[in-house]
Amino acid sequence: MGHTLTEKIIAAHLVQGEENVASSAEVWPGDLVEVAVDIVLANDITAPIAIREFETLGVERVFDRDRVVMVADHFAPNKDIKSAEQCLAMRQFARAQGLRHHFDVGRMGIEHVLLPEQGLVAPGDIVVGADSHTCTYGALGAFATGMGSTDIAVAMATGCVWLCVPETIRVVYHGRLRPWVGGKDLILYTIGHIGVSGALYKAIEFAGPVIDDLSMAGRFTMANMAIEAGGKAGLFAVDDRTLAYVDGRVSRPYHVYQADTDATYAQLIEIDVSQIEPQVALPHLPENVCPASQAGEVQIDQVVIGSCTNGRLEDLRVAAELLRGRRVHPDVRCIVIPGSQQVYLEALREGLIEAFIEAGAVVSTPTCGPCLGGHMGVLAAGERAVSTTNRNFRGRMGHPESEVYLAGPAVAAASAVAGHIASPEEVQQCN
Amino acid sequence: MQLTGRVWKYGDNVDTDVIIPARYLNVSTPEELARHCMEGIDPDFASAVQRGDIIVAGENFGCGSSREHAPLAIKESGIACVVAKSFARIFYRNAINIGLPILACAQAVEETEKGDQLTVDLRAGTITNLRTGRTYQTPPFPAFVMGIIQAGGLIPYTRERMANDQ
Numbered sequence: 001m002g003h004t005l006t007e008k009i010i011a012a013h014l015v016q017g018e019e020n021v022a023s024s025a026e027v028w029p030g031d032l033v034e035v036a037v038d039i040v041l042a043n044d045i046t047a048p049i050a051i052r053e054f055e056t057l058g059v060e061r062v063f064d065r066d067r068v069v070m071v072a073d074h075f076a077p078n079k080d081i082k083s084a085e086q087c088l089a090m091r092q093f094a095r096a097q098g099l100r101h102h103f104d105v106g107r108m109g110i111e112h113v114l115l116p117e118q119g120l121v122a123p124g125d126i127v128v129g130a131d132s133h134t135c136t137y138g139a140l141g142a143f144a145t146g147m148g149s150t151d152i153a154v155a156m157a158t159g160c161v162w163l164c165v166p167e168t169i170r171v172v173y174h175g176r177l178r179p180w181v182g183g184k185d186l187i188l189y190t191i192g193h194i195g196v197s198g199a200l201y202k203a204i205e206f207a208g209p210v211i212d213d214l215s216m217a218g219r220f221t222m223a224n225m226a227i228e229a230g231g232k233a234g235l236f237a238v239d240d241r242t243l244a245y246v247d248g249r250v251s252r253p254y255h256v257y258q259a260d261t262d263a264t265y266a267q268l269i270e271i272d273v274s275q276i277e278p279q280v281a282l283p284h285l286p287e288n289v290c291p292a293s294q295a296g297e298v299q300i301d302q303v304v305i306g307s308c309t310n311g312r313l314e315d316l317r318v319a320a321e322l323l324r325g326r327r328v329h330p331d332v333r334c335i336v337i338p339g340s341q342q343v344y345l346e347a348l349r350e351g352l353i354e355a356f357i358e359a360g361a362v363v364s365t366p367t368c369g370p371c372l373g374g375h376m377g378v379l380a381a382g383e384r385a386v387s388t389t390n391r392n393f394r395g396r397m398g399h400p401e402s403e404v405y406l407a408g409p410a411v412a413a414a415s416a417v418a419g420h421i422a423s424p425e426e427v428q429q430c431n
Numbered sequence: 432m433q434l435t436g437r438v439w440k441y442g443d444n445v446d447t448d449v450i451i452p453a454r455y456l457n458v459s460t461p462e463e464l465a466r467h468c469m470e471g472i473d474p475d476f477a478s479a480v481q482r483g484d485i486i487v488a489g490e491n492f493g494c495g496s497s498r499e500h501a502p503l504a505i506k507e508s509g510i511a512c513v514v515a516k517s518f519a520r521i522f523y524r525n526a527i528n529i530g531l532p533i534l535a536c537a538q539a540v541e542e543t544e545k546g547d548q549l550t551v552d553l554r555a556g557t558i559t560n561l562r563t564g565r566t567y568q569t570p571p572f573p574a575f576v577m578g579i580i581q582a583g584g585l586i587p588y589t590r591e592r593m594a595n596d597q
């Protein structure tokens with residue numbers, strides 16, 4: 001019997017020794033194993049706690065100063081004194097430890113946009129992060145998952161974590177994508193189909209001809225939201241597109257793993273994309289999905305285009321295509337947040353930033369900001385936002401009585417122009 | 432590692448909010464947390480629980496938030512072990528990381544009542560009900576998970592291991 005991609009990657013990272021049940025080079029779902037990790041990640045919210053736990057370990061040094069990554073993105077540039085102190089604690093630790101990859105204001109980006117862009121994650125890696133969207137790196141054919149503070153403290157000290165090998169659900173997409181449909185629409189549709197606990201504890205492997213043709217940005221978006229279906233990880237097989245992406249970015253050696261053709265999957269889901277329209281997830285769960293054209297007359301107050309889900313250059317291009325030459329509706333605040341300094345710069349060079357500002361949108365330095373109701377666009381009671389982020393839980397973007405509608409950049413930009421939830425076609429036809 | 436204790440029995444989906452209601456999350460010392468342990472489901476628990484007692488519960492024990500407060504409160508209250516039909520993933524990790532032994536065994540749960548005495552052998556993975564005389568077998572923990580539990584959690588376990596390596 002063969003193995004899934006997840007099982008192959010985990011097996012290759014087993015810590016040798018009597019600790020592991022699976023002392024052979026094979027692992028199966030349900031095995032509890034100890035593995036060596038390639039990258040350990042924390043941010044300005046989670047690092048201070050992990051650092052405290054690290055210190056109680058009595059360890060002097062992190063296991064490898066090239067492999068512990070810290071990013072100030074959630075409340076940075078600091079929004080208040082408390083967040084300034086959190087960033088300071090992280091900065092002091094990073095300096096004391098000589099961490100090579102500590103990203104502060106001016107060089108930072110949203111962690112899950114930044115790490116792949118900077119070549120810090122490679123195919124075949126195991127990445128653990130004190131952030132639930134660490135699963136984003138599955139787009140590179142890595143096994144990446146979010147964990148708690150104790151786990152991350154120990155991973156920083158030892159370079160190892162313990163894991164239960166998950167079962168894998170394989171989702172296969174075929175058919176022809178309709179105009180304006182991208183990775184966000186595919187993953188929203190999928191979560192609508194299987195539910196927010198449809199992949200609980202499991203890894204999801206995304207596959208099929210549609211995925212073969214999907215951009216890396218689209219794959220990052222899909223892997224990012226595996227957690228919104230309860231998944232432990234969301235992975236893509238490595239192909240030429242992946243290799244072209246990592247070429248010139250990743251400077252260390254890595255290994256490409258492939259699922260066996262006779263691998264065992266817990267579930268096989270086939271999705272024909274031909275009928276999928278641009279999607280929107282209604283409040284307050286990512287599974288409340290419907291086509292944007294059928295959302296009804298939903299007036300909105302704010303649009304957010306950015307985040308670790310859709311803050312990449314490709315996303316901004318899609319938004320600019322709809323905003324260029326049009327105006328943001330007078331009743332709407334449209335906030336565009338490039339996912340990293342590099343995305344920002346490229347968007348500037350391509351003229352996207354100009355198009356946003358001319359349309360009446362604001363453009364911010366990279367930050368998580370409004371995605372978690374932190375700053376830069378917090379909602380008041382009764383306000384509604386269309387957002388390209390990943391969670392629309394009650395109160396996620398501000399007041400508990402505000403509402404978040406999740407969508408891809410096309411629907412978000414179209415809605416910004418229309419003043420209500422709109423499909424891109426609707427806005428195009430208005431010309 | 433053998434434990435014998437008296438059973439507290441609960442149903443399915445005991446979530447982290449009933450284990451430690453959110454209004455107590457502004458306290459973080461284990462002693463304070465323990466004072467409110469299980470308050471959302473069983474207000475008598477915290478005052479009546481005795482060191483060494485065992486919680487027996489249904490499916491999906493510990494679902495909800497990812498916070499480590501829930502297993503901490505249970506451990507500090509004196510509970511020696513939790514036996515459930517199944518556990519929520521993050522609770523499972525957190526419990527082991529803080530050194531709270533947990534075992535999944537549906538049959539043992541079904542055939543156990545409140546007040547029964549159970550003997551749990553963590554190394555062998557067996558649960559014996561002293562009232563019925565029945566013994567149940569669960570897959571034993573791998574050596575390193577056993578090591579974490581014996582050391583009292585992931586941090587002390589790692590500290591010991593790192594000291595031995597030097």
Ligand code: SF4
Pocket residue numbers: 074110111112131133307308309367368371372389390
């Ligand atoms: S953008 Fe949002 S989801 Fe992504 S890391 Fe930041 S807060 Fe989390």
